[in-house]
Amino acid sequence: MKNTFYGVRSALLVAGASALLVACGQETEQESSEQESGEQQEAQARPAEVMEAKRQDLPLDKTYSSLLRSDDEVTLVTRVAGYLEERHFEPGEFVEEGQRLYSIEPDVYRATVNQREADLQSAEAEFSRAQRDAERFERLLSQNSVSRQEYDQARADLGVAQASVSQAEAALENAQIDLDYAEVTAPVGGMISLSEINVGNFVDSGTELATITPLDPLEVRFQMPQNDAFELRRQLREGESVEDIVASLALPGRGGDEDSNIKGRLDYVGSRVSDSTSTVQASATFDNPDGEILPGQFVRVSIDGLKRYDVYAVPEIAVTQGLMGPQVFVLDEDDRARSRTVGLGEVAGAWQILRDGLEEGDRVVVGDPSGIEPGTAIDPQSFNGDAEEVVENVEEEQAEQEDQAAEEAEQAQGAGAGGEQESDEEGDSSQ
DSSP states (O other): OHHHHHHHHHHHHHHHHHHHHHHHHHHHHHHHHHHHHHHHHHHTOEEEEEEEOOOEEEEEEEEEEEEEEOTTOEEEEOSSOEEEEEEOSOTTOEEOTTOEEEEEOHHHHHHHHHHHHHHHHHHHHHHHHHHHHHHHHHHHHHTTOSOHHHHHHHHHHHHHHHHHHHHHHHHHHHHHHHHHHHEEEOSSOEEEOOOSSOTTOEEOTTOEEEEEEOOSSEEEEEEEEHHHHHHHHHHHHTTOOGGGSEEEEEEOOSTTOOOEEEEEEEEEEOSSOOTTTOEEEEEEEEOOTTOOSOTTOEEEEEEEEEEEEEEEEEEGGGOEEETTEEEEEEEOTTSBEEEEEOEEEEEETTEEEEEESOOTTOEEEOSOOTTOOTTOBEEEEEOOSOHHHHHHHHHHHHHHHHHHHHHHHHHHHHHHHHHHHHHHHHHHHHO
């Protein structure tokens, strides 16, 4: 009996010791596993470019739609009535300023000028006679040879003769103006359109004849959002000149050629905001010496030189869409990614301006955000400040991944087809 008791107790002690050894072993394995997991997680920290948030001044490239026009375009209108006798140009050609274009019965108006010249000569002769009479009556009055009434009548006749001369001069001048208008000349140089009236037709004063369109320079008028106009005026007030604001005109390629751009100058920014569109009118001028560009085209005008001052911005690729809206990833003290909801402003090239959400000194992940989640360990890499380079690198990586995925899918599809063919061959062999 005693021997049995000691045997059982010995067995229990052995079992307890074994259990304790097993538990210690499991605890050691768990600690080792957790340590290995932590080391593995630290080793798998994702490398990504990181920038420190700070305010900066960014240039903007703004583009506006517009209609190309000629600022000095003129519509020729008749100023006298008569038959259209001659046309002195060919439609579509370039005419010079002052060049004769149409003749409207110039002989008739020249005859009127001659008549008015004769009337003036007659009035001048009558004025000379009245002047001599007045002088003579003045001498006779001093000698008491004529009455005061006769002298006053002579002075009145002189005044009438002088008025007749002035009237004749005005009539001659008016006739000369009509004669000049009988020869229609080009008020500006440019390309002339088709004639609206054929030779031989009778025209009245105010009849439209043709249009002259100067092709150099050309003008575009466009509407700037009021915020852009306010910022531009701010820049000008701070010392920049209008010459620093460059306008570019994008022209579509013709005949398979690449699109081209020509540089111009900003001429005008309005001082009033439109009630209906909340925009401000502006205009720019572009040189067109060869006349290759024609007015009437719809074009897009880019304004280079606009800036946004003292703003937070990140490369556009760094902004993703989160549950609460647009977000970026910032790093905490342990270099782990944390989402931060931000308010978006304008896009400045490859930069996205942020209205709110960032503070000075925040470390923002600016590399490829795909696959990054809150809590992801990040290995911070220095950012050289070139947002365009970051975007290009991400696009290249994504393109390579897509190509690799497509290649793997193609290989898998080929392997599947080969397996089916072998299976068919084995089936035929067994038969």
